[in-house]
Each structure stands twice: as structure tokens, then as C-alpha cells.
Amino acid sequence: MKIAISAVCLMGLVAVTLAPVAGADRQAVLAxxxxxxxxxxxxxxxxxxxxxxxxxxxxxxxxxxxxxxxxxxxxxxxxxxxxxxxxxACTDSDLGSQILLVDGSLVLADSFLSWNGDGMSFYSELWGEVTLPLEMVRGVVFQPPTDSLARDQLVQRLRTATGRSDRMLLTNGDELTGVLLEADTSDTTARLPVGLRARPTGATDPVDLQGDRVTAVVLNPALASAPSARGxxxxxxxxxxxxxxxxxxxxxxxxxxxxxxxxxxxxxxxxxxxxxxxxxxxxxxxxxxxTTWLSDLPAAGFRHTPYLRLDWPFHLDRSVVDGELRVGRHRYLKGLGMHTRSRLAFPLGGKFTRFAAEIAVDAKAGRQGSVIFRVYQNQQGEWSPIYQSPVVRGGEQPLPIQLDVTGAAALLLIVDYADRGDELDYADWLNPRLN
Structure with a gap:
């Protein structure tokens, strides 16, 4: 789909941003x-x-x-x-150990009770004793980084891993590939196993690793079978x-x-x-x-115009710096990460009546970054503006928007410069949705 739009005067466009809602931690939003x-x-x-x-x-x-x-x-x-x-509102933790399951779930283990070739057992203060077959487990992060972006990227590394062997990611940056045989779980008061025993690829004898030397473990991706995403x-x-x-x-x-x-x-x-x-x-x-989440629809076209020379691709359900979408102490599972100046189009086919989202500058920008968000719709082959935000700056609460897109053939999302060029302009479209 061609995403070029003619120059349109936006001086008189009235922003329909709603005020941030107090008590959003207890707020329900319906389709x-x-x-x-x-x-x-x-x-x-x-x-x-x-x-x-x-x-x-x-x-x-x-x-x-x-x-x-x-x-x-x-x-x-x-x-x-x-x-x-x-x-x-969704929150996370930088505590270990974090067990990533093949269905995308993440559950914290307060201590491990057993771990061998048959499966693992752990204790959770919320769920009690839990036993998992290894084919349900994508990996375990024993020592999550305190930096949220580094933590997000480590979990994503486990989630997207490929290959046909286990991998132990060590705290010094080394990686050991082979078969994880068992974990020493004799200290049931600790979040980390005392140690891990593994047989490296090509070796006959196993090696023992101290638990505090291992950052994370990726279990053999070939054994994992993700459940259906239907329904x-x-x-x-x-x-x-x-x-x-x-x-x-x-x-x-x-x-x-x-x-x-x-x-x-x-x-x-x-x-x-x-x-x-x-x-x-x-x-x-x-x-x-x-609810139809916009990030689940195919994008029709994207264009980024660098302020200098650095290109910034957009990310689906991730921030533009490839971490979780985060604003304040909350994270968001659905959304779009974009950088100024860029535009992204989605075909709608006239199927929807309302577009809603929350807009913000990602937490990774701190109190820096400033963005103007714009939305255009395509009606009968013509693009027209339907929304322009005030200047949105880092550290501010997300602003909710609701727009009438009845009959629209396509939607165009634009993020543009505000203050200080494109410095840390990490724009987040949070929970963009259609109905």
C-alpha cells in the first residue's frame, strides 16, 4: 500500500486525547x-x-x-x-529464578526442589510446589540483570533460541553447549541451584558448574512444542x-x-x-x-526518515530499542515501538469503527525524548488527519486516545520530532486496538 500522503494543514486539528485516568492500576477497559x-x-x-x-x-x-x-x-x-x-497494570521483577515456559508464561521459583532428566520441581510462595516436564520449559534465568532492557533482551534470547542442544550462559559471557544432566538443589532456601552438571558437546565426561556462575539456561529448543495460539x-x-x-x-x-x-x-x-x-x-x-490488537495485523508500509544517518526500524510488541514496552513501572504486552520521524500504515478494509491506544515515550528514555503523535485514515483513497497529540515527553503518563475510524480502508501512524531533534525519541503506541 502506498503510504505517501499529501501535505495537510494541521493547525486547526483538535486533539482528542483524554486525560490520564487516575487509578489506572484498577481500571478495566472493554473492547x-x-x-x-x-x-x-x-x-x-x-x-x-x-x-x-x-x-x-x-x-x-x-x-x-x-x-x-x-x-x-x-x-x-x-x-x-x-x-x-x-x-x-502489568509489572515484572528482577529477582531470580525466572522460568520461561513454551507457552510464553514466566513464573518465579523461590527455590528448586529437584531437577534432572525427567523434569524439574520448584517452590513458589504463590503456587506452592510445582512440577514441570522439561518439554514445557523454554529456559531459566537464574540471575536477571537489574537493567530492564538487558533483562528483556536476555528473556527474548531464551524465547527465540534455536538449535538442538542445551546452552548454559555463564556470568563471564561464555556459553557452554551440550546436555544439562541435573541440578544440585540441596539448598532449598536459595533461589539458585547450588550447581549444575552438564555434558559439553563432543565430551565424554560431565562438568560441574557452580550455580552462581550461571546467568541462564536455554533448554533444547528442538524438544519444545509451543501450544496453539487459537481461541x-x-x-x-x-x-x-x-x-x-x-x-x-x-x-x-x-x-x-x-x-x-x-x-x-x-x-x-x-x-x-x-x-x-x-x-x-x-x-x-x-x-x-x-478486541483486535493492531500489532497482530500485517503492516502495509513503513518509512523512517533519519535525523542524521541512523536508521530505526519499528518493532511489534517491543520498544524501538528492542525491549519490552515500558512506561513508568509498568510494561505493556501489545504495542508498537517507533522512532521519530517515521510512519507506519495498516490496512483495515473498512472492518472497524474505533481505534484506541495509549501514547507515551518509553521509560528507557528517562525524562528525555519528546514526540508528536499523529494519526491519518484513508477513506475512498484519500488520506486525512484525525488526530494530533500535544508534545509527549519522557517521564509523562500515557495519554489514552479514542478515534472514530468507521469505514476506513487504512490507518497511518506517524511519530514526529518535537524538542531537541530526535534525541531519545522512543515513541510507544501502547495497546493499540480496534473494534
Missing amino acids: SGERFLGGIGRIDPAGQITFVRPPGAVDDPAEADEQAPGDAAGRERKVALEELAIWG LRTAYGFRNGDLLYASQASAQADRPASPARLTLLGGLELQADADDFFRELNFVQTFGGK
């Missing part, structure tokens, strides 16, 4: 675009989630005077999971950094005697105390429901 504040009180295995509105809850402070007393506050609201886009899938995030992709869930805050259950995409079932589950749960996001 329809509706937002409301509330906690989760029940998750039904049939695919329904029940929210509990706190007394006096006001979804939009600007409308506080218009909200009738008791308007849904303190009462339950039931929503089908397929209708929910996002609830809460409704839900990501559940927890305050300790666990991020679990599930096909089914069951939890009731008003029945603490009944354990909360998650069935992961890979088939593993986890159980937790219901009180602990709801206390730690801080994020829910659905995929395959009524």
Missing part, C-alpha cells in the same frame, strides 16, 4: 472502549469475570458531579472475558512478576476455602490460595476475543 474502575471478585471457568466497584468509585473525575450516588459503585458487574481488553487466551499478571497465559481460570474471592486454579496454554494446572491469588493479581489481558 467497546468503555472504561470503569473496580477490583476482580470472581473468575468463572465458563469465561466470565466479575468486577466489584468500590463505594464512591468515579471512572472519570471530570464527570464526578454527573455520576448519581451509588451508580454501580459497591456493586458487582459481570463481563464476558471475550468482551474485556485489559484490566490493571480465547488470557494473560494473568501478579505482583511478584509472574505472567501466565491461560486457557481457563477459576477463582472466587468470597469462597477462600476453594483454591484458585489456572490452566495454562501448555496444559499445566496451577493452584493457589484464593486470598493470595486475588491479593497478588494485578493484571488481566485477553487475546482472541472481541
Whole structure:
């Protein structure tokens, strides 16, 4: 698709950015675009989630005077999971050990109980004792970097690894390839195994490695079999950094005697105390429901105009510096990372009526970086502007936008310079979605 657009005067374009919403950590966003504040009180295995509105809850402070007393506050609201886009805010941890599963889930082990050729067993304060067959495990990060970008790139290295052998990534930068035979888990109070025993490729005898010399382990990618990504899938995030992709869930805050259950995409079932589950749960996001995530659609064209000479490609579901999309202390699973000045087009085929997203400068820019976001739509072969943001700077909260794209054949996203040329202009389109 040709993405060239004619020069259009934007001086009179009215920005329709909404104000950042207070209490976003407890905010639900539906596929329809509706937002409301509330906690989760029940998750039904049939695919329904029940929210509990706190007394006096006001979804939009600007409308506080218009909200009738008791308007849904303190009462339950039931929503089908397929209708929910996002609830809460996703966080992570720089603590080890982090176990990456083949379905994309990441779960923290507080200690290892056993690890050999048959599988591994670990203890989690939330999930108790968990046993995993090795074919469910993509790898383990024993010592995550404190720098978020380095941590993201290490996890991504495990996630995208190829080959037909195990790999031990050592703290000095070396890499040992071969077969991981077993781990010494005799110290059940430590997050790291005491040591690892491996047989290097081409060697007859095994070697022993001290646990604190190993940064991460990649298990044989040829043995991993990722589950199908079809159907409704839900990501559940927890305050300790666990991020679990599930096909089914069951939890009731008003029945603490009944354990909360998650069935992961890979088939593993986890159980937790219901009180602990709801206390730690801080994020829910659905995929395959009524929300279409823009980053799941094929891009039709991209162009970056360097300020000097450095080219910056765009990234799907990653920041422009190839880390997780992060703003403040939160990370975002869906989105686009772009750098000024660039433009990216997506065909819509007239199928959608609303485009929504949050826009921000990525946390990796700190308090630097400044960007102007623009959105154009193509109607009957003609491009026209439908949104221009104020200057968005590093360190600011994400700004939510909602735009009418009824009948649009295509959407064009543009990020442009604001202050100081293109210095640290790491633009994030967060959770861009269509319905």
C-alpha cells in the first residue's frame, strides 16, 4: 500500500486525547472502549469475570458531579472475558529464578526442589510446589540483570533460541553447549541451584558448574512444542512478576476455602490460595476475543526518515530499542515501538469503527525524548488527519486516545520530532486496538 500522503494543514486539528485516568492500576477497559474502575471478585471457568466497584468509585473525575450516588459503585458487574481488553497494570521483577515456559508464561521459583532428566520441581510462595516436564520449559534465568532492557533482551534470547542442544550462559559471557544432566538443589532456601552438571558437546565426561556462575539456561529448543495460539487466551499478571497465559481460570474471592486454579496454554494446572491469588493479581489481558490488537495485523508500509544517518526500524510488541514496552513501572504486552520521524500504515478494509491506544515515550528514555503523535485514515483513497497529540515527553503518563475510524480502508501512524531533534525519541503506541 502506498503510504505517501499529501501535505495537510494541521493547525486547526483538535486533539482528542483524554486525560490520564487516575487509578489506572484498577481500571478495566472493554473492547467497546468503555472504561470503569473496580477490583476482580470472581473468575468463572465458563469465561466470565466479575468486577466489584468500590463505594464512591468515579471512572472519570471530570464527570464526578454527573455520576448519581451509588451508580454501580459497591456493586458487582459481570463481563464476558471475550468482551474485556485489559484490566490493571502489568509489572515484572528482577529477582531470580525466572522460568520461561513454551507457552510464553514466566513464573518465579523461590527455590528448586529437584531437577534432572525427567523434569524439574520448584517452590513458589504463590503456587506452592510445582512440577514441570522439561518439554514445557523454554529456559531459566537464574540471575536477571537489574537493567530492564538487558533483562528483556536476555528473556527474548531464551524465547527465540534455536538449535538442538542445551546452552548454559555463564556470568563471564561464555556459553557452554551440550546436555544439562541435573541440578544440585540441596539448598532449598536459595533461589539458585547450588550447581549444575552438564555434558559439553563432543565430551565424554560431565562438568560441574557452580550455580552462581550461571546467568541462564536455554533448554533444547528442538524438544519444545509451543501450544496453539487459537481461541480465547488470557494473560494473568501478579505482583511478584509472574505472567501466565491461560486457557481457563477459576477463582472466587468470597469462597477462600476453594483454591484458585489456572490452566495454562501448555496444559499445566496451577493452584493457589484464593486470598493470595486475588491479593497478588494485578493484571488481566485477553487475546482472541472481541478486541483486535493492531500489532497482530500485517503492516502495509513503513518509512523512517533519519535525523542524521541512523536508521530505526519499528518493532511489534517491543520498544524501538528492542525491549519490552515500558512506561513508568509498568510494561505493556501489545504495542508498537517507533522512532521519530517515521510512519507506519495498516490496512483495515473498512472492518472497524474505533481505534484506541495509549501514547507515551518509553521509560528507557528517562525524562528525555519528546514526540508528536499523529494519526491519518484513508477513506475512498484519500488520506486525512484525525488526530494530533500535544508534545509527549519522557517521564509523562500515557495519554489514552479514542478515534472514530468507521469505514476506513487504512490507518497511518506517524511519530514526529518535537524538542531537541530526535534525541531519545522512543515513541510507544501502547495497546493499540480496534473494534
